[in-house]
Amino acid sequence: MSFIFPRTVTISRPDATVGIGALSYQGLDPAQETIIFTGIPASIQSRGSTAQRAGIPGDTKASPIYIVIIPLAYCPLGSILDRDVITDDLSMRYQVAVAYWNSLGYQCECELLET
DSSP states (O other): OOSSSOEEEEEEEEOTTTTOSSOOOOOOOGGGEEEEEEEEEEEEEEEEEOSOOOOOTTOOSSOEEEEEEEETTTSOTTSSOTTOEEEETTOOEEEEEEEEEETTEEEEEEEEOOO
């Protein structure tokens, strides 16, 4: 943990068979995920929100977007994929919408998982 990366995260990948076929929607189950990295330093920042949701009861008007920044030394290129799940040190879970890598490391645009 440092001033620039004050949080720690765990990165997991949902199993490929979850959600395929005639299954009811149950959200992502942590028990059906494979942990890829754990104890990784990160910075988590809010970056606005998406447009109107689907209109299902309980939806908020917009879904906040979070940027999770992970330093270069902890996750090599290609190790974080879209749809991976990031769990922070407060047990908040985020699904990666876009994972892009630059010379400083990963910047993952994520949505908060609320199920």
